[in-house]
Amino acid sequence: MKSVFARWIAGGLSIALLMCGVAGAQAPEVPRRPDGRPDLSGIWRSTSSRYLTDLSAGSVQVPFQPGAAALYKQRLANKGQGRPSERCLPRGVPSMMLARQHPWKFVQTPDAVIILFHDSLHYRQIFTDGRPFPADPSPTWLGYSIGRWDGDTLVAETIGLTEETWLDEGGHPHSEALRVTERFRRRTAGTMDVDVTIDDPMAYTRPWTVTVRFELVRNADLGEDVCAVS
Amino acid sequence: MFILRDSVTPWPVEVKSVATGVALLLVLASPAVAQWLNVPQATTPRTPDGKPDLIAPAPRTPDGKPDLSGIWQRTRGVPPTSGGADGIGAGVEVLFQPWAEALYKARAENNGKGTPSERCLPHGITKAVSVPEPFKIVPTPGLVVILHEEFNHHRQIFTDGRRMPERRAPTWLGYSRGTWEGDTFVVDTTGFVNDTWLDFRGHPATDALHLVERYRRRDFGHLEIQFTIDDPKAYRRPWNVTMGFDLLPDTELIEHICENERDAAHLVGK
Numbered sequence: 063m064k065s066v067f068a069r070w071i072a073g074g075l076s077i078a079l080l081m082c083g084v085a086g087a088q089a090p091e092v093p094r095r096p097d098g099r100p101d102l103s104g105i106w107r108s109t110s111s112r113y114l115t116d117l118s119a120g121s122v123q124v125p126f127q128p129g130a131a132a133l134y135k136q137r138l139a140n141k142g143q144g145r146p147s148e149r150c151l152p153r154g155v156p157s158m159m160l161a162r163q164h165p166w167k168f169v170q171t172p173d174a175v176i177i178l179f180h181d182s183l184h185y186r187q188i189f190t191d192g193r194p195f196p197a198d199p200s201p202t203w204l205g206y207s208i209g210r211w212d213g214d215t216l217v218a219e220t221i222g223l224t225e226e227t228w229l230d231e232g233g234h235p236h237s238e239a240l241r242v243t244e245r246f247r248r249r250t251a252g253t254m255d256v257d258v259t260i261d262d263p264m265a266y267t268r269p270w271t272v273t274v275r276f277e278l279v280r281n282a283d284l285g286e287d288v289c290a291v292s
Numbered sequence: 293m294f295i296l297r298d299s300v301t302p303w304p305v306e307v308k309s310v311a312t313g314v315a316l317l318l319v320l321a322s323p324a325v326a327q328w329l330n331v332p333q334a335t336t337p338r339t340p341d342g343k344p345d346l347i348a349p350a351p352r353t354p355d356g357k358p359d360l361s362g363i364w365q366r367t368r369g370v371p372p373t374s375g376g377a378d379g380i381g382a383g384v385e386v387l388f389q390p391w392a393e394a395l396y397k398a399r400a401e402n403n404g405k406g407t408p409s410e411r412c413l414p415h416g417i418t419k420a421v422s423v424p425e426p427f428k429i430v431p432t433p434g435l436v437v438i439l440h441e442e443f444n445h446h447r448q449i450f451t452d453g454r455r456m457p458e459r460r461a462p463t464w465l466g467y468s469r470g471t472w473e474g475d476t477f478v479v480d481t482t483g484f485v486n487d488t489w490l491d492f493r494g495h496p497a498t499d500a501l502h503l504v505e506r507y508r509r510r511d512f513g514h515l516e517i518q519f520t521i522d523d524p525k526a527y528r529r530p531w532n533v534t535m536g537f538d539l540l541p542d543t544e545l546i547e548h549i550c551e552n553e554r555d556a557a558h559l560v561g562k
Contacts, residue, residue, distance in 0.1 A: 150412055152444070152549060171432055178437065178446045183414060183465070185439055185446040187545075193331055202547040204444070284448070286463040291411045 090251045100214050100248050106276040107165035113274050114160035117230040130235050130265035137233025150289035152203040154227025155220050155242050156258045167284050188218045216246040237264035252278045329544040336541050344541035346513025358509045364537040365426035374422035379493025380533045387528040392496050399494025412550035414464035416488035441545045477507040498525040513539040
């Protein structure tokens with residue numbers, strides 16, 4: 063397996079980033095949409111890859127259930143071998159969002175927020191049209207997401223995630239009972255904080271939350287990074 | 293050489309047979325047949341009995357242009373892949389450059405074995421819409437997004453008047469810009485990687501490909517896309533293919549990820 067064109071794209075992207083810089087220094091006002099909601103549109107990327115390596119990032123005591131603790135320990139001992147991204151499979155939610163080298167683009171429409179990923183041309187849809195979750199969603203790699211606004215915060219909840227995904231590249235496991243809540247808050251024009259809550263009673267004794275900061279990538283193309291099975 | 297009728301052919305263009313085994317496998321592998329998401333939309337026009345009115349007039353966006361929104365699937369009753377005899381070139385006069393013709397013939401004889409999607413690489417534009425899995429068109433101000441169910445791949449078509457970037461790495465889906473000509477949405481795409489496949493049969497395309505798509509939403513339930521394939525490195529003159537698509541009302545895309553060895557159904561020609 064190899065990442066085709068990854069170097070070209072990454073090269074182009076880093077040049078673009080160097081030339082254009084990352085916004086946030088002057089903190090201009092958060093743009094708003096005609097309906098008054100914050101406009102989250104733009105290309106964003108994690109300010110640090112440490113969350114991808116370990117979602118808890120050492121900032122939270124992860125309340126493992128015993129089985130999950132054992133599995134995580136085993137994955138750590140194996141240096142994360144067997145993670146889905148090795149086989150060009152999607153990292154899942156939330157880990158898909160966390161790779162600093164793979165920015166993503168928010169496209170906000172009245173009915174849904176669509177997230178377009180640089181990684182593998184994938185996408186997520188977060189439905190904001192008031193629909194309920196499907197009664198019995200078949201487990202998928204990116205789950206089924208519905209969103210609502212809580213003041214200026216977009217709250218996305220995701221269920222139906224296959225337990226084949228890992229919460230991070232280190233291997234925090236989850237079951238199909240997982241419910242991920244992401245609270246997207248655009249703090250300034252150039253920065254967005256996302257509170258990620260992992261609620262999975264099969265794997266963790268209580269929900270746990272981390273806050274991941276993302277930065278706006280200006281004047282860059284999203285590009286295309288495809289993963290080829292060889 | 294495939295000289296049949298004229299080069300602008302009304303849908304359906306593909307009426308030839310497709311390998312039944314491949315078709316069957318594709319159907320079995322399609323998650324769309326495994327479940328169906330019922331998501332009623334308030335915007336769906338209905339007949340008096342409450343069913344979606346698929347021949348109601350095409351909706352329009354606030355600026356008066358046809359609204360292409362919806363989940364679209366290749367018209368039923370036609371071969372489910374573009375892997376049939378002559379691929380998307382069926383019924384169309386295709387004037388190959390000699391090397392391209394030789395390559396195409398070799399691929400066709402091999403039932404399209406070696407197509408990039410065998411390795412989970414993107415289909416390219418014409419091939420991606422020729423599969424049975426639907427795609428969703430999401431028009432937004434300045435950008436039209438296309439979400440393909442197959443492989444969970446997305447495509448962006450910029451409608452903000454931007455120019456083609458001067459320095460840009462070539463990509464599988466190229467760089468697309470869209471404009472309106474009356475009620476037709478016209479998309480220009482260049483900047484492709486070399487040697488994408490236009491269909492499962494193996495029509496080659498090079499990095500010289502300039503693809504023009506003309507989208508026409510005939511009515512609420514029907515969309516037509518005419519593709520003009522202009523690739524002077526591979527073809528002696530541009531050729532056109534028109535494909536028809538049916539709206540899938542009141543539903544949602546179902547995730548489909550290329551899972552390599554588990555997705556053997558996509559390994560055609562084996």
